[in-house]
Amino acid sequence: MSKTTTEAELPPAPDDTEAERLSTAPVDSDGPTGIGVIGWARWMWRQLTSMRVALILLFLLSLAAIPGSLLPQNGQGSQAALKVVAWKAQHTTVAPIYEKLQLFDVYSSVWFSAIYILLFVSLAGCIVPRTWQFVGVLRSRPPAAPRNLTRMPVYAAWRTEAEAEAVNAAAHRLLRRRGFRAHLSGDSVAAEKGYLREVGNLLFHLSLFALLGGFAWASLASGTAGKLMIEGEGYANTITQIDDFSGTPFYTSDDLDPFYLKLDAFTARFQSSGSQIGAARQFTANVEYSTGSDPTQTKQGKIEVNHPLEIGGSKVFLIGHGFAPVVTVKNAKGEVVYHGATPFLPQDANQTSTGVVKVSDYGVGPDGKKVQLGFTGNFLPTAPASFENTGPISLFPDDAAPMLVLNAWAGDLGNDAGRPQNIYQLETRKMTQLMQDGQPARVRLKPGQGWDLPDGYGTLTFDGYKRFVSLNISHRPGNEVALTGAVLAILGLIGSLFIQRRRIWVRALALPGGGTQVELAGLSRSESAKIAEELAELAVDLQDDAPATDDASAADGSDNTDDSDDSDDSEDPGPDPGAVDAPSEPAPADLNSKE
C-alpha cells in the first residue's frame, strides 16, 4: 500500500476502538476496581449489570419457572388449591420438603422473586447508563474515520484522477442522500445510519418495566369475588351477598363496586352427535343490572364465555353453570316446610351433579321431638335407563331426561352452633339415615314426581329445576399499563432486531505522484452481509464523480485461482480497472468481542 507516505497528513489518530463500537452494550470487565468495600461493591455492581450476568439470570429465570408448571400451584383459584391438597395427600413424604421450598407457590416464592428482581435491578443498572450514552451519541458526530481503513470488515479502494476534495464532497452528498448522518472533516467523511436500532433496543428494555409495573399494580390492587346465581335471582355486589372474596392490600371488600345484577335466563347448547357429543357449544347468560347510583335504571346485558360484562370498574365473567332442582317438602301434617331451588354442583363434563337439600325448619317430627331433615343425592340432566352398571351418572350435559336421586337423613343438621357450614355438604355426625326395607331409603324422581318419606316424615316433591351460573366478579387495574408496555416492547424489538446500525467512512487522499486514492470502509453487526452490498453500491455511485483510472495494479480478487469449489460464481480473473490492491487478509472483525 502506498499509504505510508500520506500518514503524516492524517488527523491525530482517532480512537479506533471507539469507532468500532456499534452498540451501547456494557463492556465486560474483570477484577475489582479500587480497593476496600467500595471497590468490591463497585465490582459487584459492574458484574450485576454485565451482559454475562444478564444472560445467566435469564437462563435461571426460565429454569425457575419450570417446577410451577409441573406441580399444582396455590393462588390460582379454589380448584387449583384443591389439587394442591390432593397432591400433598398423595405424596406425604416429599410434600413437607416441597412446602418448605415453596414449590406450591413458585411464582411468589422467595427464590423466583429474587431472580426476577435481580434481573430487573441489572436491567435498570444497564439501561440507564446506556440511555445517557446513547443521548451522547446522538448529540455528537459520527466517529471519525479510523486511521487504517483496511482493518474494517468491508473495504474497497481505487485510484482516480478527480480532485480529493471533490471526491470527499461527493461522498458526503451521496451518503446524505442515502439517509446517513454524515460529517465531512479534513480528508475523510464519517457517516452513520440506523440509530433506530438502539432506540428500539432501549425502548424494548424500558417497556419491560412498564410490564412489570402493570403486573405489580394488578397484584396489589385487584380483587375477585365469586357468586352463584340461580335463574330469576338477583344480588347486590356487597360482601354480605357474595359467596367468596379474595382481595389485596389496596382492594378490600369495602372497595367492591356497588351494583345490582339479576340473572334472567341462561342458555346452553351442546354437541348432540358425533365423536365430541356432549362438548359445549354455546353458553349465554342474559342479565339485568343497575349501577349503584341509580338502582331503578336497569340495563339489559349478556355474558358469554369470551365476553365478560363490564359494570363500573369490574368485569363479570361466566365461569360455570349447572342445575338447581326445585323441591317442596311437607311435614306429616301436610304443611310446606321447605320450598326452593338448590344448586347441585357439576362433577363431570356431563353435568352429573351432587348437592344437599337442608330442611332446617322442619319442626316437630313423628316422634314429637324437634328434628331437621337433610337430603343428599345427585341431579342427572340425562339419566340412563338403569343404574346397574354405572351408578347414578349423567350421559349428556343437557336436560334430555332429567332425574333427581336422593337419600334422606333425619337429626341435627348442626348449623345452629354457629360454625360455618358448607352448603354443599351434609354434616352427618348427628343424623341418621332413613331406612326402608332394611336398606337406606333412596328414590329416583322425574320432574313432577313425589316421594312419601319413610317413617312418616311427610312428602318430598321434585317440582322441576332451574339453571344456575357461577360468576366471577373481577376488579383488575393495571391492564392498560401492562398492555401498553407489551405493545411498546414489540415495537422496540422490531426496531432492535430488524434495523442495522452501520457506519461508512470514505477517505480520498491526493497521492504524492498525482491522482487520488479513494478508500471506502464499512462496519456493521457481523450478522448482516448487507453492508458489503451497500458499500459496493455507494462505490459504484461514487465512480460517477471519481472514475477509476485504467492503469492500476491487478484487482484484489485476481489471485484467487485456488478458489475451486464454485462453478457459477468464479472470480473474474481479469484486471480490475483502477483498483488499488486491498490487503490480502483484512483483520478479522469480530465486532462484538470489542463491545
Place this chain on the structure above:
Amino acid sequence: MQLASVDPQLADLSNKLIYSAMVVYTLAMFAHMIEWTFGSKGAIAVRSNAAAASLSETVATASTKAAKKVTVTVAGTGGRTTTLTRTAVAGEGATVVTSGRGADEVDGPGAAGTSERADLAGRIAVSLSVLALLLHGGGIVARGLSVSRWPWGNMYEFSCAFAFAMTASYLALLAWKKNVRWLGLPVVLAALLTLGIATSLLYTESDQLVPALHSPWLAIHVSTAIFCGGAFYAAFIATLLYLGKDSFERRTAAGLTTGPLGTSASIWRRLPAASTFDKLSYRINALVFPLWTFTIIAGAVWAEAAWGKYWEWDPKETWSFITWVAYAAYLHARATAGWKGRKAAYLALAAFACWLFNYYGVNIFVTGKHSYAGV
C-alpha cells in the same frame, strides 16, 4: 362461527387430502434422497469444471471493460475473507458476484453437487413438494369449511397447519430464488413426521369448538403461534446443520476425512458453510422472536377476555414464557462476548426444546386450561 353442523363429506375429503399429501411428501422425500445419493458422485467433478468455467468468463469480461466495477473485500472469521464484486455496465443493471478465498468459508454447491441426474431428482422433489403442499392446503381448507371455522381448534389441526407453515415457508424461500434447496430433505422429513404424529396419535374428528375457543383471537393467536412454530423448527434444523458443518470444518482442519458421527464428508462438503447456517438460524430466530412475543401477548389478551386474568401461570402460559425467555437468552448470547458460535447454538437448541415441550409435552402430559376438545 356458531353453526352447529358438520359437513361430513367435506370432513372426509379433508382426511383424504391430508393422506394424499403424506403420500406425495413421501415421494418427494425419496426424490431428495436420490438427489443426495447421485450428488455425491458429482461432487468430485466440481473442481475440474470450475477451472473451465473461469476460462470462458475471462473472454466475457474482456469485452466489457468499460464497465464500472468495484470489488469489496469482506473479512470473515479466522482471517478468512470473501470478496464481493459489483459491476455496473452502462445501460444494464448492476450484477453482484460473491466469491471466497479461504476454502472453508465457501458455501457448498447443494445436495446435487454438479451431477445433472441429481439435479433432476432435486427438481422433481421440489415439484412433488409443491404438489404435496397444495393437497395439504386443500385438506386444511376442507377441514375449515366442513365446520365453518378456522381449522385450528385442536392438536390435530394445529399440527396439520404447522407442518403446512413449515413447508410453505421453505418453498416460498425457493420461489424467492434463495439458495435453500439443501433444506428440502430435512423439511420434508419434518413435515412427514409432524403429519404422521398428527394423523396417528392426535387425530380428532372434525367438529365444532367449545365456547372458550369462540373468539377472533383464535385466528390471531393460534395462527401466529403456528407460524412461529414452523419457523423455529426451520431455525432448529439450521442450528443442527451449523453444529454438524462446524464440526466437519474443525475435523477437516485437523486432517480428518469424515464428518461428525462417521457421516460422509461428501454430504457436508455439499452443504453451505457453517457461518451461513449460523447466520441463517440467527436470522430466522431473530425474525420470529418479535412475532412470538406478539403471540404470547395476544394469548394474554384473550385470556383476559375469557378467564378474567391475563396471566395465571397456566402450564401452557408458563412454557410459552420459558420458551420466550430462553430465546431472549439466546439473542443476548449472540450479543455477548465469548458466547457466540457453538455456545449460542446450544442455547438455541435448548430454547427449541422448550418450544417442543410446550407443543407436545404440555398438551399431552400436563392438564391446564389449554386442554380442550380431544387432545
